Each structure stands twice: as C-alpha cells, then as structure tokens.
Amino acid sequence: MPPIKRRHFLQSTASLLASLGLSQLDIQRSGDRYARVLAQGTPRKLALLVGINNYPETGEYSALRGCLTDVDLQKQLLINRFGFNPKNILTLTDAQATRQGILTAFEEHLIKQAQPGDVVVYHYSGHGSQVQDPDCDSSPTCLNSTFVPIDSAAVTGTRGQGGVVQDIMGHTLFLLMYALKTENVTVVLDSCYSGGGTRGNLQIRSVRGGSQLQIANTEREYQQRLLSMTNLSPDDFKRLRRQGVAKGVVIASTKPDQVAADAAFSDIYAGAFTYVMTQYLWQQTKNEALRNVVVNVARSTRKASFTGQEPLADIKQESDYNKRAIYFVEQQMPAAEAVILGVEGDRAQVWLGGINPKSLQTFDQGAILSIIDSQGKPQGQVMLESRQKLIGQGKLMGTAQPGALLQEQVRGISNNVTLCIGLDPSLGNDATAAKQALQSMRRIEAVPLRQKEVHYILGRMTDAYSRQLQQQRVAELPPIGSVGLFTPGLELIPKSFDTAGEPVTAAITRLQAKLKSLVAAHLVKLILNPDSSRLNVTATMTREDQKQVLATVFPVRGGALGQGSPSNRPTQPLPADASKLPLGTRVQFRINNDESRDLYISILVIDPTGEISVIFPNQWTETDDVMRVGAKQSIQIPDPTKGDTFALVAQEPKGVAEVLIIASATPMSKALQALREVASRGGNNRGPVTPNEPTQVISNLLDDLDEGTRGSRGSTGGSSQGVKSVDTSQMAAMSITFEVI
Numbered sequence: 001m002p003p004i005k006r007r008h009f010l011q012s013t014a015s016l017l018a019s020l021g022l023s024q025l026d027i028q029r030s031g032d033r034y035a036r037v038l039a040q041g042t043p044r045k046l047a048l049l050v051g052i053n054n055y056p057e058t059g060e061y062s063a064l065r066g067c068l069t070d071v072d073l074q075k076q077l078l079i080n081r082f083g084f085n086p087k088n089i090l091t092l093t094d095a096q097a098t099r100q101g102i103l104t105a106f107e108e109h110l111i112k113q114a115q116p117g118d119v120v121v122y123h124y125s126g127h128g129s130q131v132q133d134p135d136c137d138s139s140p141t142c143l144n145s146t147f148v149p150i151d152s153a154a155v156t157g158t159r160g161q162g163g164v165v166q167d168i169m170g171h172t173l174f175l176l177m178y179a180l181k182t183e184n185v186t187v188v189l190d191s192c193y194s195g196g197g198t199r200g201n202l203q204i205r206s207v208r209g210g211s212q213l214q215i216a217n218t219e220r221e222y223q224q225r226l227l228s229m230t231n232l233s234p235d236d237f238k239r240l241r242r243q244g245v246a247k248g249v250v251i252a253s254t255k256p257d258q259v260a261a262d263a264a265f266s267d268i269y270a271g272a273f274t275y276v277m278t279q280y281l282w283q284q285t286k287n288e289a290l291r292n293v294v295v296n297v298a299r300s301t302r303k304a305s306f307t308g309q310e311p312l313a314d315i316k317q318e319s320d321y322n323k324r325a326i327y328f329v330e331q332q333m334p335a336a337e338a339v340i341l342g343v344e345g346d347r348a349q350v351w352l353g354g355i356n357p358k359s360l361q362t363f364d365q366g367a368i369l370s371i372i373d374s375q376g377k378p379q380g381q382v383m384l385e386s387r388q389k390l391i392g393q394g395k396l397m398g399t400a401q402p403g404a405l406l407q408e409q410v411r412g413i414s415n416n417v418t419l420c421i422g423l424d425p426s427l428g429n430d431a432t433a434a435k436q437a438l439q440s441m442r443r444i445e446a447v448p449l450r451q452k453e454v455h456y457i458l459g460r461m462t463d464a465y466s467r468q469l470q471q472q473r474v475a476e477l478p479p480i481g482s483v484g485l486f487t488p489g490l491e492l493i494p495k496s497f498d499t500a501g502e503p504v505t506a507a508i509t510r511l512q513a514k515l516k517s518l519v520a521a522h523l524v525k526l527i528l529n530p531d532s533s534r535l536n537v538t539a540t541m542t543r544e545d546q547k548q549v550l551a552t553v554f555p556v557r558g559g560a561l562g563q564g565s566p567s568n569r570p571t572q573p574l575p576a577d578a579s580k581l582p583l584g585t586r587v588q589f590r591i592n593n594d595e596s597r598d599l600y601i602s603i604l605v606i607d608p609t610g611e612i613s614v615i616f617p618n619q620w621t622e623t624d625d626v627m628r629v630g631a632k633q634s635i636q637i638p639d640p641t642k643g644d645t646f647a648l649v650a651q652e653p654k655g656v657a658e659v660l661i662i663a664s665a666t667p668m669s670k671a672l673q674a675l676r677e678v679a680s681r682g683g684n685n686r687g688p689v690t691p692n693e694p695t696q697v698i699s700n701l702l703d704d705l706d707e708g709t710r711g712s713r714g715s716t717g718g719s720s721q722g723v724k725s726v727d728t729s730q731m732a733a734m735s736i737t738f739e740v741i
Helices: 006-020 024-038 067-082 099-111 170-178 217-230 234-243 272-282 290-305 357-362 425-439 463-471 504-510 512-525 669-681 694-713
Strands: 045-051 089-093 119-125 128-132 143-147 156-158 162-165 184-190 202-204 213-215 249-252 261-265 268-271 312-315 338-344 347-351 368-372 378-388 391-397 405-414 419-423 444-448 456-460 483-486 537-543 549-553 586-593 599-606 612-616 634-637 655-664 723-727 731-740
Touching: 045 067, 045 099, 067 089, 067 119, 067 184, 067 268, 067 272, 089 099, 099 119, 099 170, 143 170, 170 184, 170 217, 170 234, 184 272, 261 272, 261 290, 261 357, 268 272, 272 290, 272 357, 290 312, 338 391, 347 378, 357 405, 419 425, 419 512, 425 444, 425 456, 425 504, 456 504, 483 504, 504 512, 512 599, 512 612, 512 655, 512 694, 537 655, 537 731, 549 731, 586 599, 586 655, 612 634, 655 694, 669 694, 694 723, 694 731
Parallel strands: 045 089, 045 119, 119 184, 128 213, 162 213, 184 249, 419 444, 419 456
Antiparallel strands: 128 143, 156 162, 202 261, 249 312, 261 268, 338 347, 338 405, 347 391, 368 378, 368 405, 378 391, 405 723, 456 483, 537 549, 537 586, 586 634, 599 612, 599 655, 655 731
C-alpha cells in the first residue's frame, strides 16, 4: 500500500484548523505548549480519528450529520485533557476516509510509529454493517461486523439483494490492532450494524448487511498480507480473535442488538455516545478506571440517544485493562467546560466541548466562563458574545494563553427559548395545519423532522408502527390513526393520544395543557448544573422507611473549589435497580444544606406525562421564609413532624419521572408568590400543588435567579438584555430520575 503523502497530512490538518477558525500563531503557541509536555519523558501518544458524513445518497446509503463533529470532539479532548500533541493526531473525514485511506493511515501513522509503552487511540464514527463470515465466529448468525468507508459501494449486486462489498471487516481491525507494538491501545467505535435508516428525529449509523453480502477479494488479500506481517498462521488468527480483543480495549457505542444514534443537540449534530463520553471526560479531575467510565457514560447515553443505547467495553483476555485509566493515560487536572483556542488582543476563541449537550444553548451571549489555573483557582474571565456550534467568541477579561481551561460561572437563558415540536411524516397533508396550530402557542416552534433538534414529535399512530411496538411488547398502545406525542426516538408520551381519526387541530387543542407543562419543564431543565454549581448541598431520595437509599445527587464542585466532601455524601454505588420503583412505592426526600449560609429550596416533580407538581414548599400560609433552610440544616419531604399529611407514592402512569431540586442563595419570592396564588385558587393551605400555568411559575423562578445573579455581581454584572443569568456560586439545580414500573 502506498504511504500517505505529506501533502495529504497538510491538507487534512489545514481543513480542521480552518473549520475551527484557528490562526497560525495560535497553532504555533499550542505546538510549543505540547512540545514542553512531551519533553517531560511521557510515552508518545498517537491517534487516528475517522469520521464520515457524506455517504452517497443512493438508496442503500444515507448521509450522516454528526460524524465530523465526533472527530472534533475527540481531537480537542485528547489534546486538552490527555496531553496529545496535535502533530500526532491524524484525522480522516469524508472523501479522505476511503477504504485504502483508512487502512494506509492505520499502518503508517499507528503501526509504524507506535513503540512499546506508547499510547494509541483509534476512533471511527460512521456507518456499520455485517457480511457473511465463512469461519462463523459468531454462532448462529455467522456474520462479521464491518465498518463502511466512503467508497464502500457494492462491487457486484446490491446490499439489499446480495453482492460483494468493500467494507473493512472486524477481523481486519483485529489484525491491525495485533500488529501494534504497544498494549496501550483504545479503539472507539461509534457505529452499529442493526436498525438502519431513521427513527423519529434520529439517523441510525448502519446500512443494510447480512448473510447475503460477501466481502471483496481485496479485503481477503489484505488480511493475508497482515497475517504475513504479524507472522500469524490462519489457525492462530482464528483462535486468538475468538478469545476477544487483540490489544488493549475496544469501546463500542452500543450493545450488538442496539442502534447508534446520530442525534441533534441544539444547533449541532453528533454521535449521542461520542458527545456524552467526551463531555463526561472533560469533567473528570483524576484518573478513573475504564469500567467506571463506561458505566457512567452508559447511564447518560441511554437518555441522550432516546433509543436506550448502551455502550460497552471489551478488553484483552486475562488483562486488568478495565481497571486502568481511560486511554491508558494518567491525568489529573481541574474539571472544565471549555478551553481557550486562540487569543487576539482582548478577544478569545473557545472550544465548548465540555458543556452538557442539553445546556449548550445557554452558552451564548451573556454567559461567563472563568479562566482557571492548574489548581482550579480563577485567573480571569471570558464573557461570551456569540457561539457557532461548539466554537464561542468572547471578550477576554484578564490574560490567558491558548490551552487555558475554563469553568462555567454564569449561563444565560434567553427570553426567546422555545420548545421545538417535530412534525412526523405520518401527519401527511395535515402537517401545515398542525404547524399553524402549534406555533399559535407561546414558546412553541414546529419544524419538519431531521432539520434541527426537536424535543418532542407530533405524529399519528400508524398500523406499521403499532405492529412494531407490539413486537417490543409495549403495553397500552394508542388506537391506530390517533394523534399524540413521541420522544425524538419515537417512544410514546403517556396519555397524549386519544381516539382514532381525531383531527390534528383538535388533538393540538386537547394537548395545550400538556404542551404548556412541557414548555415549562424544558425551561427549568436548562438551569440544571450539577457539574458546575459551587453550592454545597445534597439531595437524597429514600424509601419512606428510610431503609434504602434510592438516589443521591449533589454539585460535584460544591464546597471550597470543589474540594468539599460532606460526610453524608455516598461512597458506595447504588444497586442497579434502585431507580426502578414499583407502583405503590412510597418515597421521601432529604435536603442537606452544607453551606455556611442559608439556602432557599424548591422541589418540582415532572411525571411521565410531562405534568409538573411542586412538592416543596408546601405550606402556603406561612411567611416568605417557608423555602429557607438554615446553614448546616436539613429538611425532609414529606415530614409528618411538621404537619405534612401527604405521601409521595409511585403511581400511574408508568414511565420515567424526574425530580428537580433547586437551591438558591437568594430568596425565590416571585415564584413563591405565583405558587401561593395557585394554592389559593385551589383552596389549599398546605400540600403539593400543580400549576395550571406552569410556564409563568418557571418564568418567575428564572426572574428570581436572575435577580440573585445580578445582586451578587453588581447591577451590571455581566447580564445581557433579553437573557436571564444564573450564577454557579448562587444556585444549584439537580435532577433525580426514576422509572415507575
């Protein structure tokens, strides 16, 4: 195989730099910084990152939208969190990622350069598939998974009707890994080979495969060449690959029978798994074992993908690699949301890859990031003025160099935030009327699917989809022809469907109350900040008898610069089924204020239908101090000793519910007044309430938090017009999610 030419290296590097908007001076400074790191005698770190969006739209293939973002996410993570020199990271995207290009790059950049003890990372984002495996390693299917390069058109026939394809087999990847001279190998695969096509607002990263497909002779010949290069006999090759991974670790984005989602987040597309994993690793302050990383990332990926997608890791047999640090790199540094890419005068360009995907839209004009040193101590600020995807532009207040880490200080929630409803093709000719009816409601936007992030989908239950849900054993299916709401991955929203044949406009009128609740829930979730809040507060959910802890949450940076570790915080993992509550389960919540100042607490519950209830405060004739929890004090909800006569019980409808715990260093007076009015209209003196206009209550809450932020920073302290500001030193918002079964 011909080696990669220097021109190819320069072109691929230049294209990435151009996409990030970096100047040559920025790159020189970054190069100098990483040269100093390398001079410390650490092992060499090499990476090959492959991402393919622009597959030919031939009917057998569908283009993807998030794979190039995956490459950027992984590259910036490796550089800024794991000390990779940019010169040692090679990226292949779209037209560069041919079968020949990928294999040549693996040989030239990784196999020929890596020495014993070096670190190697290979990342692939794109379509996956399967082909016939004559050796039948995987019984009973006798299929081998493949990776689909940009030029993987069938040599003969078609994928659907049987043919010969130019995919890269999993067997080939095994040989490439085996040929590496180091054991410190991590392969990350964000693709799948089940499903395919689309699901709701998601694109699935697979193309059709199966026993009808055979691999091209060129792939067989290449495997023979690798066998000769590694001095492996065909029998040894078969024996070793059946034992598992050749070297190091393989992290797959899904289980074999699941799909990998190419998903929208705010104004960007990315692999749900890659975005969640890289963002998670930006938040880690010290070495974390691979097995823990995968478990924690899986928990978030299931939510972000809307498909139940669950990543897993496979390690070399009889190794302890699951206990080793991720990427085999020992690192210790402060958690961060962003990093400075370039500085010109008082202007700074920043990479925002460490921000939670669900919060990305709050990091635009008016958001403030704190520049921190290696100990996490603030050294200055960057006030954001604009954001394009994951690149922010802002004003530098202080001095900083490219590579400086940034932590959230203030986020901004625009007054124009909307709930985006995707219009499913099942609406047919009624889509126009549906759009008009939805957009007549305040804070709701309606768009066709797969154009941007949508929060819910309005659609009609079709016969085909009903049969599919029956096969998945989904209970209580809506009537065929009824109109209701789905998640972006086409999961049913409970109690949103009615009768068959209901006109779309009538369905939207019926759903107005639910849509208002969903708008309010979307707004309040934008303030969730457990990764970045500085408040020292803990929330615990237990069974009513307090004999079993079901969940505990707290801001990880709570206490003195995130170093606080109150004794009530858990040190042991909770049982895997702790978040599944059978009907009738009674629960209690305990909130501990470990601050040396008073805090004001509110607790909201969002049930599986999207309805919002307030369970604290719950005494509506008390003074304004009813939300206050004294310094070093705690509260319990419900608390019979305080006169609470209600119980919190897991009840119908079944599904995922969420509890939001909000703690503020300043009073939430406007929100309290709105809630008192709700209670008064219902004739309630105490107990939980369900607002008829939840959006107004949440808007009042945001006003309270904004006033608290302005007060703490001065009357002009960085707030922008039309934006509600939330300061991490003044507010913590945490979430406990559980499933009623």
